[in-house]
Amino acid sequence: MIVRLWRGRVRADQLGAYRSHLTGTVWPVLQRIDGFVSVRLFERPVSEFIECLVMTEWTSWSAIRAFAGDDPLRAVVEPAAQKILVEYDDHVEHFEQVDHLPVYVTRQERGSGQPRITTKGNHDAAHE
Numbered sequence: 001m002i003v004r005l006w007r008g009r010v011r012a013d014q015l016g017a018y019r020s021h022l023t024g025t026v027w028p029v030l031q032r033i034d035g036f037v038s039v040r041l042f043e044r045p046v047s048e049f050i051e052c053l054v055m056t057e058w059t060s061w062s063a064i065r066a067f068a069g070d071d072p073l074r075a076v077v078e079p080a081a082q083k084i085l086v087e088y089d090d091h092v093e094h095f096e097q098v099d100h101l102p103v104y105v106t107r108q109e110r111g112s113g114q115p116r117i118t119t120k121g122n123h124d125a126a127h128e
Contacts, residue, residue: 001037001057001058001059001096001097001100002057002058002059002060002061002064002094002095002096002097003055003056003057003058003094003095003096003097004055004056004057004058004064004092004093004094005053005054005055005092005093005094005095006053006054006075006088006089006092006093007052007053007054007088007089008051008052008054008077008081008085008087008088008089009049009050009051009052009086009087009088010049010050010052010085010086011048011049011086012049012050014084014085015043015050015052017084018081018084019041021078021080021084022039022041022054025078025080026039026078026081029067030056030067033063033066033067034063034066035058035059035060035062035063035064035066036056036057036058036059036063036067037056037057037058037059038056038057039055039056039057040054040056041053041054041055042054042055049086064094072092072094073091073094074090074091074092075088075090075091
């Protein structure tokens with residue numbers, strides 16, 4: 001698994017437009033690429049803007065190249081997004097997954113001294 005990270009900043013009043021662009025324009029394109037796994041959007045206030053971190057997950061470098069072209073470090077920022085964003089990175093970062101430990105401990109059990117560790121499939125949200 002390879003994670004591709006990209007950042008951009010948007011004015012708070014344009015955040016909805018950026019979210020709509022990501023879900024309505026970018027998401028459908030990504031879904032058609034063999035080897036695309038998921039996309040996640042993270043946000044945080046930075047100064048007078050909202051910084052958006054987009055994390056996509058891919059199964060291979062060839063899948064990333066199918067999206068980004070010959071230079072996988074180049075950010076893919078469509079003209080419509082460029083109009084919405086105040087600033088954005090023109091390059092991305094990649095990280096290759098080396099481990100995955102899907103263990104969850106519920107909040108209630110953390111303080112009990114005897115945590116019950118559950119896997120994602122077994123996670124009981126009623127205990128939180």
